[in-house]
Amino acid sequence: MSKEKTTESKELEEIATESEKIEETPEEAEPVAKPHKERQVKKIKPSTQVWKFYKIEGDQLKKLKKDCPRCGKGVFLSEHHDRDTCGKCGYTQFKQ
Numbered sequence: 001m002s003k004e005k006t007t008e009s010k011e012l013e014e015i016a017t018e019s020e021k022i023e024e025t026p027e028e029a030e031p032v033a034k035p036h037k038e039r040q041v042k043k044i045k046p047s048t049q050v051w052k053f054y055k056i057e058g059d060q061l062k063k064l065k066k067d068c069p070r071c072g073k074g075v076f077l078s079e080h081h082d083r084d085t086c087g088k089c090g091y092t093q094f095k096q
């Protein structure tokens, strides 16, 4: 019976040492909470504001810009100082 007791005590001692080892883990191992960086706000891409090319006069809708003759209706020509250009197909109308 005495032998069994000794083995038990040895096991207990081992467990105790293990627990001590766990306690001894250095503080560096703990994850340091870093301050969160401010999230970059995504820039919202400006949508094609086609509504700006129309104007309502009374009951009628008036177009402020020309349509592209190649692309058809709905595609407008951008106005420059000397020309009107289509951004879709590259059609250019020179002002005279």
Ligand SMILES: [Zn+2]
Residues within 6 Å of the ligand: 068, 069, 070, 071, 072, 075, 086, 087, 088, 089, 090, 091
């Ligand atoms: Zn076009």
